[in-house]
Amino acid sequence: MVKPNEDQVLVTIPCHPRYLSVARLLVGGIGAQAGLSIDDVDDMKVAVSEAITNVMDHAYGGELTGSVVLRYRPAPGELTVEVEDTGAGFDPAKIPTHAPPAPGIEGGLGLYLVKELSDSFKVESAPGSGTKITITKKHHA
Amino acid sequence: MVKPNEDQVLVTIPCHPRYLSVARLLVGGIGAQAGLSIDDVDDMKVAVSEAITNVMDHAYGGELTGSVVLRYRPAPGELTVEVEDTGAGFDPAKIPTHAPPAPGIEGGLGLYLVKELSDSFKVESAPGSGTKITITKKHHA
Amino acid sequence: MKVSARNEEWLVVVEVAGELDAATAPALRAILDEQIHQGARWLLVDLQAVDLIASVGVGELIRSVNELNSLGGDLAVICRRPNVLRVFEISGTGELLHVRQAEAEARAALEQARQRQQSQCARAGGEDHGQA
Amino acid sequence: MKVSARNEEWLVVVEVAGELDAATAPALRAILDEQIHQGARWLLVDLQAVDLIASVGVGELIRSVNELNSLGGDLAVICRRPNVLRVFEISGTGELLHVRQAEAEARAALEQARQRQQSQCARAGGEDHGQA
Ligand SMILES: Nc1ncnc2c1ncn2[C@@H]1O[C@H](COP(=O)(O)OP(=O)(O)O)[C@@H](O)[C@H]1O
Ligand SMILES: Nc1ncnc2c1ncn2[C@@H]1O[C@H](COP(=O)(O)OP(=O)(O)O)[C@@H](O)[C@H]1O
Numbered sequence: 001m002v003k004p005n006e007d008q009v010l011v012t013i014p015c016h017p018r019y020l021s022v023a024r025l026l027v028g029g030i031g032a033q034a035g036l037s038i039d040d041v042d043d044m045k046v047a048v049s050e051a052i053t054n055v056m057d058h059a060y061g062g063e064l065t066g067s068v069v070l071r072y073r074p075a076p077g078e079l080t081v082e083v084e085d086t087g088a089g090f091d092p093a094k095i096p097t098h099a100p101p102a103p104g105i106e107g108g109l110g111l112y113l114v115k116e117l118s119d120s121f122k123v124e125s126a127p128g129s130g131t132k133i134t135i136t137k138k139h140h141a
Numbered sequence: 142m143v144k145p146n147e148d149q150v151l152v153t154i155p156c157h158p159r160y161l162s163v164a165r166l167l168v169g170g171i172g173a174q175a176g177l178s179i180d181d182v183d184d185m186k187v188a189v190s191e192a193i194t195n196v197m198d199h200a201y202g203g204e205l206t207g208s209v210v211l212r213y214r215p216a217p218g219e220l221t222v223e224v225e226d227t228g229a230g231f232d233p234a235k236i237p238t239h240a241p242p243a244p245g246i247e248g249g250l251g252l253y254l255v256k257e258l259s260d261s262f263k264v265e266s267a268p269g270s271g272t273k274i275t276i277t278k279k280h281h282a
Numbered sequence: 283m284k285v286s287a288r289n290e291e292w293l294v295v296v297e298v299a300g301e302l303d304a305a306t307a308p309a310l311r312a313i314l315d316e317q318i319h320q321g322a323r324w325l326l327v328d329l330q331a332v333d334l335i336a337s338v339g340v341g342e343l344i345r346s347v348n349e350l351n352s353l354g355g356d357l358a359v360i361c362r363r364p365n366v367l368r369v370f371e372i373s374g375t376g377e378l379l380h381v382r383q384a385e386a387e388a389r390a391a392l393e394q395a396r397q398r399q400q401s402q403c404a405r406a407g408g409e410d411h412g413q414a
Numbered sequence: 415m416k417v418s419a420r421n422e423e424w425l426v427v428v429e430v431a432g433e434l435d436a437a438t439a440p441a442l443r444a445i446l447d448e449q450i451h452q453g454a455r456w457l458l459v460d461l462q463a464v465d466l467i468a469s470v471g472v473g474e475l476i477r478s479v480n481e482l483n484s485l486g487g488d489l490a491v492i493c494r495r496p497n498v499l500r501v502f503e504i505s506g507t508g509e510l511l512h513v514r515q516a517e518a519e520a521r522a523a524l525e526q527a528r529q530r531q532q533s534q535c536a537r538a539g540g541e542d543h544g545q546a
Contacts, residue, residue, distance in 0.1 A: 009163060010153040017305035022150060022170050024301075024334070029166045033159060042334065042365035049336045053304045103378040106344045109337040116372045158437035165433075165466070183466065183497035190468045194436045244510040247476045250469040257504045 009072040015056055015085075016064050020049050026072055027081065034074035035139050043117040044079060044137040050110040051083035051133040059087025059131060077139040078119075086130040092123040150213040156197055156226075157205050161190050167213055168222065175215035176280050184258040185220060185278040191251040192224035192274040200228025200272060218280040219260075227271040233264040284331075285313045293324040293392060299331035302339035310339065314346045323355030324392055328385070335366045340373050347379055354403075356380070356395040358388040417445045425456040425524060431463035434471035442471065446478045455487030456524055460517070467498045472505050479511055486535075488512070488527040490520040 009030060013019040024045040031041040048070075055068045071082040097115045101108040114121050119138045125131035150171060154160040165186040172182040189211075196209045212223040238256045242249040255262050260279045266272035283300030294317050298310060317325060327343065329335070347357050358380035361367055370381045380395070382388040415432030426449050430442060449457060459475065461467070479489050490512035493499055502513045512527070514520040 007155060008153075009155075009160065012149075012151040014148060014150075017303065018174060019150065020303050020305055020336075021174075021301060022167065025166045025170045026163065029163050033162075039365065043368065045334055046336055046365070046369060049303050049334075053336065053338060056304060100372065100374045103375055104344060104348060106341040106348075107337075109340060109373050113337050113369065113372060117368070158435065161435050161437055161468075162433060180497065184500065186466055187468055187497070187501060190435050190466075194468065194470060197436060241504065241506045244507055245476060245480060247473040247480075248469075250472060250505050254469050254501065254504060258500070 007074060011070040011072070012067050013052075013070065014064075015060060015066045015068055017053070017056060019068075020052055023048055023052055023070055026070070027079070030072045030074050031079045031137070034079045035077045036079055036137060037139060037141070040137050040140055044081070044135070047114045047117045047121070047135050047137070048081050048083065050114050051081075051135065054110055054133075055083065055085040055087065055131070058090070059085040061088070078136060080134060080136040082132060082134045084130065084132040089125045089127050089129045089131050091127060092125055095123075148215060152211040152213070153208050154193075154211065155205075156201060156207045156209055158194070158197060160209075161193055164189055164193055164211055167211070168220070171213045171215050172220045172278070175220045176218045177220055177278060178280060178282070181278050181281055185222070185276070188255045188258045188262070188276050188278070189222050189224065191255050192222075192276065195251055195274075196224065196226040196228065196272070199231070200226040202229070219277060221275060221277040223273060223275045225271065225273040230266045230268050230270045230272050232268060233266055236264075283309060285309050287313055287317055292396070293326055294322040295326045295328060297328045297331070301334045302329075302332050303334065303336040304338045307336075307338045307342050311342045311345070314342065318346065318349055318353070318355075323350060323353060324396055325350065325355070325357040326388060326392055327357055327359045329359055329361040329366060330363075330385075332361070332366055333363065335369050337369075337373070340369060340375060340379075343379050344375060354399055356392060356399070358382060358392040358395075360385050360388040415441060417441050419445055419449055424528070425458055426454040427458045427460060429460045429463070433466045434461075434464050435466065435468040436470045439468075439470045439474050443474045443477070446474065450478065450481055450485070450487075455482060455485060456528055457482065457487070457489040458520060458524060459489055459491045461491055461493040461498060462495075462517075464493070464498055465495065467501050469501075469505070472501060472507060472511075475511050476507060486531055488524060488531075490514060490524040490527075492517050492520045 013022060027045045027048055028041050031044055052068055056064060060066050069084040073080040095111055097111045100112050114135060118135045120136045122134040154163060168186045168189050169182050172185055193209055197205060201207050210225040214221040236252055238252045241253050255276060259276045261277045263275040283302060283306035285298050287294055287296045296313060300306060350356055361381055362383050370376050380388060380391040382391060415434060415438035417430050419426055419428045428445060432438060434442065482488055493513055494515050502508050512523040514523060
């Protein structure tokens with residue numbers, strides 16, 4: 001069970017690619033404190049980057065306005081990060097994440113990477129109601 | 142002039158010393174992007190640590206409950222960080238920051254360090270109304 | 283991130299360092315496009331100094347390999363960091379992009395692709411056509 | 415942060431590495447208290463591997479030097495990083511804590527303090543009392 005708010009770092013970043021590295025710094029710092037390995041942290045950095053990049057690409061019609069809300073929730077041996085926007089939303093049922101796109105196809109790889117690089121992930125979204133992606137990475141020896 | 146919210150990273154951390162390093166990571170990442178030197182960043186890291194430590198020590202009666210709100214505002218060649226709490230507050234006029242405590246005296250050094258390590262700093266506080274410390278560090282060659 | 287390109291006999295080496303994400307992929311795209319535009323057909327993309335790659339970085343490489351293939355060229359990638367290799371593996375692009383851990387292997391993959399291309403051209407030119 | 419202590423003839427070397435802030439100062443305090451409790455009177459505090467020191471770290475050193483002085487002992491600090499030196503300078507504690515950039519100088523400062531202490535004791539013991 002995730003603990004209540006007490007052990008949460010809440011971050012709001014502008015919807016701009018230059019803040020991707022800032023979001024990753026926090027994955028590194030908070031993930032290391034939670035006991036993730038370097039490999040775990042590296043994978044989580046990519047997963048979180050994908051979720052934030054999707055906000056920039058899709059949530060606000062590709063405009064770099066608005067902001068992205070990140071919630072970092074460390075627990076012993078694991079880190080959960082939520083990436084939330086109040087943008088366009090989408091129907092998760094329509095996005096296949098059971099296989100990567102065919103080789104040679106550009107795009108469509110982001111959520112599949114999130115799934116493969118994390119221990120669990122959840123998409124909460126609906127057209128018109130914004131999106132929340134919850135990603136959990138556990139410690140692997 | 143500080144730009145409006147667009148270029149701001151808003152962070153809420155639990156009122157606990159283990160998040161000091163997280164706050165400093167952001168000083169490093171956002172400060173480097175804003176063009177601060179390594180020395181500038183090092184000084185700003187200490188200044189921000191002092192302001193947050195004061196919240197832990199004084200705002201909530203020394204209890205490690207509640208949270209600290211940080212606002213990182215980069216601008217070309219400078220970084221401003223606000224450290225805000227909704228705790229006890231104090232009368233800034235009663236705190237001398239024009240000189241360090243006498244050698245041999247433990248404590249009372251925090252705000253003096255903030256002043257000396259920053260380019261400008263502002264204390265907004267009153268008993269019962271919480272505290273906001275605003276610290277600006279500019280690029281020095 | 284840093285990107286640079288340098289010519290060697292028949293190929294161009296593109297070196298990338300840092301984190302390859304949506305903030306930095308445009309710089310990679312620019313240099314790859316520029317090289318192809320200037321006539322480069324064989325690109326060795328050295329990602330040994332890349333700490334992290336996101337899907338947008340893989341996407342830029344796919345875009346370039348598609349363009350190179352359509353022009354009769356190809357690219358190969360050198361990459362050693364486990365986390366970067368994992369992204370190529372998961373994306374299933376290791377073969378398309380000729381991702382190799384050793385520089386010599388990446389060069390060999392590119393050389394092979396070039397020889398294949400040359401013998402195809404020779405056949406297309408008439409010699410041995412339909413014979414092998 | 416890491417802290418460790420090792421005995422040398424008449425002094426104890428305390429080595430600290432990492433960031434010395436409110437999260438880590440309690441560990442430094444514990445080792446300094448333990449050493450003094452066990453009878454150490456001359457401490458060489460090596461902060462060469464400390465990346466950052468906040469006022470709480472300076473406070474722990476002041477606390478220990480006050481206690482050591484009251485017991486007839488002293489401490490010296492080795493510190494080379496400019497940002498850490500700046501904090502000692504601003505706090506005006508460089509002399510009280512015998513902060514030195516070179517290990518040899520810090521050892522010399524401690525040796526001097528010990529000789530001063532020994533000659534005071536000798537005088538207090540009666541010899542040369544009031545004579546020099
Ligand atoms: N935050 C979001 N807001 C709106 N749509 C999204 C969001 N995240 C993902 N999507 C939708 O899911 C699709 C798949 O995303 P992804 O797998 O990352 O591939 P890509 O971004 O390359 O299309 C996107 O094309 C988009 O339609
Ligand atoms: N966030 C805060 N909330 C309440 N009081 C504060 C806060 N920050 C500073 N103070 C007051 O200012 C004083 C001076 O702070 P400082 O210079 O950091 O020294 P110290 O914390 O060692 O006392 C504190 O003792 C406290 O009374």
